Amino acid sequence: MASIAGQESPAGNAGLWDRFSIRTKRVIWAWGFLALPIVFYVGIRFYPTVQAFWLSFTDWDLLRPATFIGLENYRRLFADPLFWQVFRNTFTYLIIGTPVSLVLSFVIAFYLDRVRFMHGFIRALYFLPFLTTAAAMAWVWRFFYQPVPIGVINDALQLFGLPQQPFLRSVDQALPSIMVTAIWAGLGFQIIIFMAGLRAIPSTYYEAARIDGLGEWAILRKITLPLLKPTTVFLVVFSSIGFLRIFDQVYNMTTNDPGGPLNTTKPLVLMIFQTAFSSYDMGYAAAQTVVLFTILLVVSLIQLWVLRERT
Amino acid sequence: MRNRIGMAGLVAGISFLAMGSAQAVEIEYWQYVFDTRVKAMDQLIEKFEEANPDITVKHVTFPYADYQTRVVASKVAGQGPDVVQLFYGWLDNFVAGGLIKPLDPAVFPTEKIESEFFPIVSAMKRGDSYYGLPTAVRSLALFYNKQLFEEAGLDPNKPPQTLDELVEAAKATVKHDSGGNITSEGITVSWEGQDHQWWREVLIRQNGGQPYSDDNKQVTYNDEAGLSALKFITDLQTVHKVGQAGFMDEGQAAFRAGLAAMTIDGTFRLGAFESNPFEWGVTELPANADGVRSNYASYFANAIGATAEGEELEAAQKFLAYISSPEAMAIWLDVVGELPARKEAALTEKNLADPIYGPFLKGLEYAHTTIFVDEQAQRQVAIDMANRVLLQGQDPKDSLAQAAQEEQAILDRFYNK
Numbered sequence: 001m002a003s004i005a006g007q008e009s010p011a012g013n014a015g016l017w018d019r020f021s022i023r024t025k026r027v028i029w030a031w032g033f034l035a036l037p038i039v040f041y042v043g044i045r046f047y048p049t050v051q052a053f054w055l056s057f058t059d060w061d062l063l064r065p066a067t068f069i070g071l072e073n074y075r076r077l078f079a080d081p082l083f084w085q086v087f088r089n090t091f092t093y094l095i096i097g098t099p100v101s102l103v104l105s106f107v108i109a110f111y112l113d114r115v116r117f118m119h120g121f122i123r124a125l126y127f128l129p130f131l132t133t134a135a136a137m138a139w140v141w142r143f144f145y146q147p148v149p150i151g152v153i154n155d156a157l158q159l160f161g162l163p164q165q166p167f168l169r170s171v172d173q174a175l176p177s178i179m180v181t182a183i184w185a186g187l188g189f190q191i192i193i194f195m196a197g198l199r200a201i202p203s204t205y206y207e208a209a210r211i212d213g214l215g216e217w218a219i220l221r222k223i224t225l226p227l228l229k230p231t232t233v234f235l236v237v238f239s240s241i242g243f244l245r246i247f248d249q250v251y252n253m254t255t256n257d258p259g260g261p262l263n264t265t266k267p268l269v270l271m272i273f274q275t276a277f278s279s280y281d282m283g284y285a286a287a288q289t290v291v292l293f294t295i296l297l298v299v300s301l302i303q304l305w306v307l308r309e310r311t
Numbered sequence: 312m313r314n315r316i317g318m319a320g321l322v323a324g325i326s327f328l329a330m331g332s333a334q335a336v337e338i339e340y341w342q343y344v345f346d347t348r349v350k351a352m353d354q355l356i357e358k359f360e361e362a363n364p365d366i367t368v369k370h371v372t373f374p375y376a377d378y379q380t381r382v383v384a385s386k387v388a389g390q391g392p393d394v395v396q397l398f399y400g401w402l403d404n405f406v407a408g409g410l411i412k413p414l415d416p417a418v419f420p421t422e423k424i425e426s427e428f429f430p431i432v433s434a435m436k437r438g439d440s441y442y443g444l445p446t447a448v449r450s451l452a453l454f455y456n457k458q459l460f461e462e463a464g465l466d467p468n469k470p471p472q473t474l475d476e477l478v479e480a481a482k483a484t485v486k487h488d489s490g491g492n493i494t495s496e497g498i499t500v501s502w503e504g505q506d507h508q509w510w511r512e513v514l515i516r517q518n519g520g521q522p523y524s525d526d527n528k529q530v531t532y533n534d535e536a537g538l539s540a541l542k543f544i545t546d547l548q549t550v551h552k553v554g555q556a557g558f559m560d561e562g563q564a565a566f567r568a569g570l571a572a573m574t575i576d577g578t579f580r581l582g583a584f585e586s587n588p589f590e591w592g593v594t595e596l597p598a599n600a601d602g603v604r605s606n607y608a609s610y611f612a613n614a615i616g617a618t619a620e621g622e623e624l625e626a627a628q629k630f631l632a633y634i635s636s637p638e639a640m641a642i643w644l645d646v647v648g649e650l651p652a653r654k655e656a657a658l659t660e661k662n663l664a665d666p667i668y669g670p671f672l673k674g675l676e677y678a679h680t681t682i683f684v685d686e687q688a689q690r691q692v693a694i695d696m697a698n699r700v701l702l703q704g705q706d707p708k709d710s711l712a713q714a715a716q717e718e719q720a721i722l723d724r725f726y727n728k
Binding site for chain 1: 379380383384386387404407408409410488490492493494503555556557558559560561570685687688691694695698699702703
């Protein structure tokens with residue numbers, strides 16, 4: 001390497017660079033390459049983040065220059081009943097959505113792992129929803145939930161003589177109806193990750209356990225679950241962030257009355273979107289974003305702490 | 312050496328371009344993407360450029376969802392359009408943001424505007440100045456399905472003319488299954504559609520009320536008139552059971568599918584309804600028992616961008632005058648199907664006799680226009696008001712009071728800024 005570089009560079013230029021050892025040159029090269037993504041991230045991610053924090057202390061509305069108003073946006077936010085309703089909705093998505101989707105995907109992965117018949121095909125079927133655009137899926141589900149005569153689910157209920165359900169047109173049923181679709185959409189990805197985790201556990205452990213006469217339940221509890229922990233931690237954090245940031249499903253299933261009826265399905269992200277891009281209240285929207293950021297950070301840290309390795 | 316030649320070429324090029332611009336002006340026209348509107352505007356630009364060979368108009372379009380944001384962002388970047396289209400309800404924001412400039416009364420005399428355009432043009436006036444002129448306007452009417460009328464034994468050529476007749480016709484045409492579920496609506500209940508406009512500017516006024524104070528700063532519908540108006544629409548679902556919010560997803564979808572006998576919608580829906588596989592008709596919005604009618608009209612206006620100066624301003628004024636001329640309005644009606652904003656161009660015998668345009672045009676004569684300060688938020692207040700009654704069984708009186716309070720807060724925040 002060094003000799004080639006030496007041949008190429010004329011003697012006059014052989015100054016500083018040639019005096020570095022190969023080791024130093026390697027480090028310089030490595031940092032040179034690493035600098036690109038770092039610069040990119042600082043420009044694309046960190047700078048706007050800092051900017052958002054600043055905006056949250058202003059009354060910027062895109063049109064007039066921003067003026068500093070201190071904590072006014074936060075005061076308004078915490079006094080806004082809509083914010084607290086949206087806050088409750090967001091946590092309902094998180095607290096019900098994450099455990100249900102994880103248990104479901106684990107059970108499916110656990111049994112799918114043992115299925116040999118058409119294994120690949122079944123796995124593909126589960127993964128398919130994950131590949132589909134959330135917006136398209138939401139629209140299909142939106143039509144499933146319609147009242148008779150076009151709603152598939154209500155048509156089926158009618159067939160069995162059951163009363164039709166309002167689903168998306170109900171203040172109680174709308175949020176669970178949307179959550180079901182979000183869980184279903186994320187299932188494929190979680191199953192694949194769980195299955196990869198299951199495959200990574202050496203089969204010798206299982207053989208040893210069976211020779212020692214351990215039951216299936218004990219094997220699951222003592223071997224499978226503990227060894228799956230890194231996978232579980234990853235999925236808990238990943239899925240929690242997903243549910244905290246839920247938007248596509250809600251927006252597309254309720255476009256006529258976004259987050260409705262009566263804001264019962266509105267998550268924080270949708271509130272931010274509306275404040276920013278239909279009311280042009282950028283400062284207020286930035287304050288909401290900062291709150292969302294804080295929630296995401298705290299929830300992730302708590303999860304990492306609870307599920308940390310105790311060794 | 313090579314550089315120097317290149318440089319000389321560049322300088323020559325620039326001076327050539329500069330010479331060119333002394334003779335020809337290019338102005339930018341901005342509007343949002345909507346197939347027929349873009350087509351119509353292209354035709355207008357072509358005709359305008361033929362008549363004014365020294366002016367070229369660059370037609371720039373954006374998706375509707377980003378449109379306002381783009382206009383606002385262009386101001387921040389200092390590269391705004393010379394002539395820009397805006398919804399009348401955005402005017403306060405556009406003026407406050409310095410995005411557009413008032414029309415020069417020497418070029419667009421105020422008396423002429425007020426005598427030649429429909430009175431709803433006054434929504435573009437702030438103080439003594441007009442800020443824009445519409446090419447076309449939209450109003451509401453009652454669409455009805457002639458086939459369903461016939462099946463129910465009603466005369467398909469005699470649509471309801473009063474609110475009582477409307478309820479009767481809806482009762483006659485609605486269909487239920489054995490479980491009591493609606494399978495075909497008598498009239499759609501669609502607050503997300505046009506019902507909130509019908510309530511605000513039509514029913515409240517027909518009940519003797521007024522939605523807002525004259526200076527638009529106070530909500531004035533929290534009274535008997537507002538309550539009767541709200542109850543008229545919610546009763547369609549809760550008492551008469553002739554319609555159901557959310558049926559077929561949206562009112563217009565139900566009507567298109569032939570599963571609603573009547574729906575209230577605007578001129579902008581004509582294109583979508585054109586291909587309906589059944590015979591349908593249009594009639595004026597029903598009058599109240601005393602024969603009082605009202606309507607809600609809205610429009611997109613064209614205004615002159617704040618950055619237009621000098622010869623660009625002159626060209627922009629010429630272009631604005633052309634696209635709000637009777638000739639342009641006739642083309643717009645033909646291509647887009649929206650009604651001319653000038654009385655003279657709209658109220659021709661041919662248009663008034665038209666079975667479809669006629670009812671919409673009659674509506675324009677007594678139409679009102681809501682001055683929105685945050686259209687989406689105010690619309691949401693009305694939707695929520697209806698949902699509290701329809702979904703939570705709240706007393707309409709309480710729901711109305713809550714809506715008035717919420718909307719007042721929106722107005723206060725805007726006017727106290």
